[in-house]
Amino acid sequence: MSAAQPPGxxxxxxxxxxxxxxxxxxxxxxxxxxxxxxAGSHAKICLPDSPGEFARALSRRGGRRPVVIGDDRALRRAVSLLHREREPAMSALSLVPVGASGALELAHSLGVPNSAVAAARTALDGAVRRLDLLVDDSDGVVLGALRIPALNGAPGTGADRPGVSSVWDACRSLVRTLVRPAPPEPPAVPPTHRLRVEADGVVLNDLDRPVASVTVTSGCGDDGLAAVTIDAPDTAPVTTEAKAVTVSGADFRYRADIQVAGPVRTRTWTVRAGAWGLMLPAG
Known part of the structure; x- marks a missing residue:
């Protein structure tokens, strides 16, 4: 079919x-x-200029199958909006990845073709793959991986306030120039935080054991479970699979795919098996 021919x-x-x-x-x-x-479809083209216009365009799709041209953030936005519509099976979605390479890692990890032409053709004649979704108790979604890293500096020490850390660094540097010899720098201590982690009601880590990070990854198998990994400074990682994961403790931030959220004191993520469909290359 040439570009000049109307779609059948x-x-x-x-x-x-x-x-x-x-x-x-x-x-x-x-x-x-x-x-x-x-050239290959009866396409309605929308050019939203804001998240609100993006949401309105998607909500007014009628019987049309949505195709998003954009990066990982646009994909997350579309899946979040479709999830909140509470459709029984959620509309199958296509993505044509366009953006900086660092903003397309999620799309590529899900199997979306790298090139715009190949992805557009997949939107026309690909196959729907049902994928799991991690949904938290505030209705936020995670398409791929959730990570809770420890941050340098505990809240209230000054490291969490802009400018305070740099002032103290300058003061320490001045003191070192006036007092000789300078004491040796202490060995770097990897950042940790204290979190209680529960997987399907089973406590994997409690507040008395510091952890370096917690990672939850959905879609690791066909059983509708998420892979949970807890990394600690001096012991082997703790790994398991679970339907629901609850993390609680002092204020913590987390990275859901490419988006940073928080701080929160507690949050529960639950796997919704096959909750959304993505058009991927057939076969």
Whole structure:
């Protein structure tokens, strides 16, 4: 089929939502993807300029299958919106990845083709793959991996307040220049924090045992369970699989895919097996 020919009666009806970041980052790839999609489908093109317009365009798709042209943040936004609609099986979604390479790691890890042309063709004739979703108790979603790293400096020591750490560093440097010889620097201590981690009600780690990080990854198998890994400074990692994971303790931040959230005192993530569909290459 040439680009000049109209799509046939059997062509899919698509809603193509082009994220504004993609338009600014790589307009040529956006144009090529749009041409491929328009040639092979009955496509309605939307050019939202804000998250609100993005959400309204997606909510008004009717019977059209959504295709997002953008990066990992655009993908997360679309899945979050579809999840909140509470559709029984959630609309199958396509992604044409356009953006900086560092902003497309999630898309590539899920199996989306790297090139805009290949991804656009997949949106036309690929196959739907059902994927698990991690949903927290505030209705936030995680498509791939959740990580809770320990941060340098405990809250209240000054390291969590902008400018305080640099002032103290300058003072210490001045003292070292006035007093000789300078004492040797103590060995670096890896940051840790104290968290209680429960997997399906079983306590894997309590507040008396410091941890370096907690990682929860969905979609690691066909059993609808998430892989849980707790890294500690001086012991072997603790690993298990679970349907629900609860983390609690002092204020902590977490990274859900590419988005940092928090601080929170407690949060529970639950696996929703096969909760969303992504168009991937057939076969």
């Amino acid at each position: 009666n059997g062509a899919p009806h698509l809603l193509v939502v082009i994220d504004p970041v993609a338009r600014r980052t790589d307009g040529e790839s956006v144009r090529i993807a749009k041409d491929v999609l328009s």
